[in-house]
Amino acid sequence: MPHSTVSCTEGFIDLGVRNVATKAGDRLDFDGGVQVIVTKGGEGDITHSDGGDGLKVGKRYQDEDSGIEVLVTKPGAITLQCDGKDMQLQEPKKTKSAD
Numbered sequence: 001m002p003h004s005t006v007s008c009t010e011g012f013i014d015l016g017v018r019n020v021a022t023k024a025g026d027r028l029d030f031d032g033g034v035q036v037i038v039t040k041g042g043e044g045d046i047t048h049s050d051g052g053d054g055l056k057v058g059k060r061y062q063d064e065d066s067g068i069e070v071l072v073t074k075p076g077a078i079t080l081q082c083d084g085k086d087m088q089l090q091e092p093k094k095t096k097s098a099d
Contacts, residue, residue, distance in 0.1 A: 022046065022068055034076030036061075040069035044082040052079030052086075061087040 023041040030048050034055060044066035054077040062069040063082035070080065080087040
């Protein structure tokens with residue numbers, strides 16, 4: 001499965017450069033126009049592989065080991081990875097209903 005590594009430099013991304021840290025607010029652009037915004041930073045290599053279920057706008061993904069969390073702003077048919085492991089889709093937080 002093909003994959004790319006991205007790096008963050010002042011909020012902009014260069015494909016093919018190793019990433020050492022991400023900060024909240026960094027924008028990551030991937031092949032095919034896919035884009036995510038880092039909502040919680042950390043240290044790790046953010047990559048992607050083609051295929052999988054794809055990313056949908058408004059969904060959040062996280063890597064438990066690094067603590068990195070991202071929000072999808074432009075969808076696409078890729079799978080996000082951090083340090084070689086697939087990032088996990090975050091489930092919406094349950095809130096108490098107002099009765």
